Amino acid sequence: MNSLRATLLLTLAASSISAAAQPGKALLPELIRTVPSPYREELETLHTAIPTEEQQAALQKIAAQPEAGLILALKYIGQQPQAFDFLTKQLSKDTDANHRLLILTQSLRGQVRSLQASSRSLHSPSAVRAELAEQPEKRMQLQTILEHLVATDSNADVALEAARDLRKLNWGVNGQFLLKAADNAHQRQDTAGETALRKEAYDWLPYDEQVNLPTFLRTPPPVFSAVPESKAIRVLAFGDFGNGSPAQKQLAATMLTYSKQHPFDFGITVGDNFYPRGVSSPDDPHWVNDWEKVYGPLGISFYPALGNHDYLQADGPAAEVIYTHKSKTWHMPATFYTYTAGPVQFFVIDTMEMSDTALYQQQLAWLDAEIAKSKARWKVVYGHYQVYSASRGDEQNLIDRLMPVLRNGVNLFLCGHDHNLQELQSDGGVSFFVSGAAGASLYDFTQKNYTRTTFQAKQNGFNVIDADQNSLKVSVIGMDGTILKSVDIH
Structure with missing residues (x-):
């Protein structure tokens, strides 16, 4: 050899x-x-x-x-x-x-x-x-x-x-x-x-x-409501976090402090929920140590997405879906799904499947159909892998497969995977944010002469989404609670 x-x-x-x-x-x-x-x-x-x-x-x-x-x-x-x-x-x-x-x-x-x-x-x-x-x-x-x-x-x-x-x-x-x-x-x-x-x-x-998970785990339920349509919403968003690190716990404390002045209606994660290899079952110690103890004090429900590290044990994705039935804070009804909250419809995608496997057609067809029939004022898609990024670079499979669907009326795409905070230039009316800095080790911005970046910060942080019928605003919050960037999306 x-x-x-x-x-x-x-x-x-x-x-x-x-x-x-x-x-x-x-x-x-x-x-x-x-x-x-x-x-x-x-x-x-x-x-x-x-x-x-x-x-x-x-x-x-x-x-x-x-x-x-x-x-x-x-x-x-x-x-x-x-x-x-x-x-x-x-x-x-x-x-x-x-x-x-x-x-x-x-x-x-x-x-x-x-x-x-x-x-x-x-x-x-x-x-x-x-x-x-x-x-x-x-x-x-x-x-x-x-x-x-x-x-x-x-x-x-x-x-x-x-x-x-x-x-x-x-x-x-x-x-x-x-x-x-x-x-x-x-x-x-x-x-x-x-x-x-x-x-x-x-x-x-x-x-x-x-890849051969039971079909029901990859079958999203009909669209459901998390918050009444008439209500303005504030949403906590972050990714790449579940390692029990001091950075994860310190940032969670910052989230709690922030929420006391600016209460969240619910939270979302953009994947890599548990390091280094996801969870082994709905009873894995990670659930208590790196989820419930850390984010339970926020007192809100979360609607998570899967990341690549969540796929690194055979039963990991299934465990994250099934844990929904054990927890008051964790709601993942399938590996991809959609729900409404106030004036926004959120679409949660499994980018591992969409970018790395031949199974993406079913999920992509579902997403296209759900976006087409949505009557929400704002449409937000979130998942783990980046479409554009100044760290790993652009993810060509998602550009080829996902972007034609996003351009049909989606306002915001939020992701993680790169362990930092970024805003990228809009494409086809879609705004792009990377929020992968909630506890994992941070990444440099390695793409030389990269022109899509409009904001970047190599520090731990999270995002806040504020939405009513008139506006959709995305804020980037640093480790100390400082607003690093705030963008109104029209």
Whole structure:
């Protein structure tokens, strides 16, 4: 496995080379002999011209990386939609495990991302995305090929990479195929491969179980009322908190002090409710220690969203839904749901499902329909993952999937995930706030030259939403109770 890992690491730099804006040509004579004949012939069939500068760079690497020529060839083959059949056939025909690994990492990975309906991949041109997105049968074909590769390939590194691609296409099946691969490695007496495959399998089996949660946990109830429509409301909002840290407890004390002068009608959370791995059951000690004791003194009900850390135990999401029936403060009727409060309709989404799995269509269709029929003066959507952020950057899956729905009348999107406080430029009439600073360790703003930020603060804090029939105001409150930013949304 070590030699294949070394090959894979050496290819990472090559995968980031952008095509030079200069005339290209077929393979240079010195490079031709380093590329196996099937791949040379496919380049010729595709009439692919590779910039001379990139070919010369590959030649300079060959002494240390003999596969440099093949890596370059596969990079350009993978950019052609018509090469799909050739590449998938080579996965079964090519007996060299290094070659199969490179097909996965250098050619097919970009097409996997395209089939994922995302423009996240920098190495997947728009032409590839457009063609593949219109051909769902190719998604199923590639999924079947990857499943077979994970379960049967004679090389553990190839099986691992195939599993990582399969995960992008279809959550909920990775663990079972990886366990088959581990059994095969055991029969081959490949101890290192078996260990790596079993570790990956056990890491992902809990996620598989979560994706296959009972349907009723993912079935939102009809819209319900939390506060009468005629009443103006004040809402406490925060995220990324449940770790029992001094910062969490100090900020909760600030919330309590603030509420004595400005009473809250209820609260919302934007996920990562419990660290480091969510809760194990409705009786987990986290509930008392990091929820009831900390926020119970506020004397209000909360309507939480799930975050990625809430998914890190197999029973975590189910436990958070079921705890609703044990608590006076916690109300999560499903993994996504909607309710009205005063002049606002709130839509709580599961961004883990919406961004990271193939299950998002049902939730997105529900959200679109609920927004369309809402008669509320204001519409607020909240969940965990960011759409825009100056820390982790923009979440392309949510831009692709969620933004077209948000632009249909939503006024505010509130999230966490990045552990700081931000306001971002509006998009399509939607205002954006990040509120992920209620106790977890704080994040820097790492996106250089990021232009969407209108406010940012690396400190613990929370948000307050005030709404009546005439106005919707969002305030950012710091650790000491100071108002750091206040915005009227029109």
